Amino acid sequence: MARLSDIIEDFIKEMFNNNDDNIVFIQRNELADQFRCAPSQINYVLTTRFTYERGYLIESKRGGGGHIVIKQLSHGRSNIRGQLISQSIGDTITYHNANALLENLLESDIIEEKQYELMKIAINDRSLISVENKNKVRADILKAMIMVILS
Numbered sequence: 448m449a450r451l452s453d454i455i456e457d458f459i460k461e462m463f464n465n466n467d468d469n470i471v472f473i474q475r476n477e478l479a480d481q482f483r484c485a486p487s488q489i490n491y492v493l494t495t496r497f498t499y500e501r502g503y504l505i506e507s508k509r510g511g512g513g514h515i516v517i518k519q520l521s522h523g524r525s526n527i528r529g530q531l532i533s534q535s536i537g538d539t540i541t542y543h544n545a546n547a548l549l550e551n552l553l554e555s556d557i558i559e560e561k562q563y564e565l566m567k568i569a570i571n572d573r574s575l576i577s578v579e580n581k582n583k584v585r586a587d588i589l590k591a592m593i594m595v596i597l598s
Contacts, residue, residue: 452491546567
């Protein structure tokens with residue numbers, strides 16, 4: 448049986464599938480009522496499943512009842528390379544965040560399965576065992592691979 452977090456994530460992703468604008472508006476309390484959960488459960492799903500590394504941007508709007516805006520970032524090759532290198536990767540990146548970014552690229556058909564697997568191996572902690580600053584070297588390797596793949 449699917450966990451509640453997975454069900455909420457699937458529900459929000461389905462909202463994107465039914466919307467051509469790549470923008471979804473939700474009200475946290477209403478969604479919590481619909482799924483019979485605490486509003487903090489909605490926050491958990493938003494902060495863990497709809498991250499920048501996974502291709503989403505979240506904005507909270509206050510006033511008039513308030514709502515949360517979830518934007519699905521563009522995935523065109525010309526746009527994504529700059530977004531990934533400057534905003535998602537930066538000077539350092541953890542393996543967890545790098546892996547989330549790679550999963551997003553795979554799900555968005557930006558990279559293929561073999562590229563995904565090779566990139567994942569190259570940035571794994573075991574591959575970087577003799578490196579002193581793994582997160583910096585991981586970021587440098589990931590940026591170089593993305594520059595080649597998306598050029």
